[in-house]
Amino acid sequence: MRIVLTYGTFDLFHIGHVRLLQRARTFGDKLVVGVSSDKFNEEKGKKSIICYEHRAAIVAAMKDVDDVISEDSWNQKETDIKKLNADILVMGDDWEGKFDHFRDICEVKYVPRTHGISTSQLKEVLKPFSSKEISDLKDSFTTLENFIRQLNG
Incomplete structure (x- = not known):
């Protein structure tokens, strides 16, 4: 069994x-997704x-996802790869070379x-809205x- 591991914040979940x-799922038999914790996002200067x-629940509801783990630090990836015995680390090409x-x-x-969509763009659109x-x-x-949970049965 080939295990694939990927990471992301997955805020304002969208088609990208x-x-x-x-x-990511096409590269293996099992997909594990590290979702950045709120605390880790704050450390990265992000506000979800x-x-x-x-x-994490939204990502877990996707039919291509087998397991979700919390990503709590930059240094965690190596530990996760070894612990999960991951065969492949998949990241977006905006991280090209960084791993x-x-x-x-x-x-x-x-x-x-996916061109034309990003969480950063969506947050820009939301700036004028009230609390x-x-x-x-x-x-x-x-x-x-x-709804996604119901679709995935």
């Missing part, structure tokens, strides 16, 4: 995230709109990003999470 997970628990140092313990693949409108959007994501 879906495609990353679909592409959707909390870790909901982002080549893992090639001695697993295969590293960089997959193309109430953002809260309503979060509720909509919870509804989306439940």
Whole structure:
């Protein structure tokens, strides 16, 4: 069994995230996804709109995903690769070359990003909205999470 490992924040889940997970799954038999914790995102200077628990649940609801783990630090990847006995680390091509140092313990693949969509772009669009409108959007994501779960049965 070939184990594939990938990581991401997966905030404001969108088609680019879906495609990353679909592409990652094509490289193996089992896909494990590290979702960045809220604390780790803060350390990276990011502020997620959707909390870790909901982002992890949305990712876990995808049919291509077999397991979700919390990503809590930059140094965790090497430990996870070894612990999970991962065969392949898959990252978006915006990280091209940044994880080549893992090639001695697993295969590293960089997959193309989906052009025209990113969480950063979505956050720019959301800037003019009020806190109430953002809260309503979060509720909509919870509804989306439940819908995805129902689709995946």
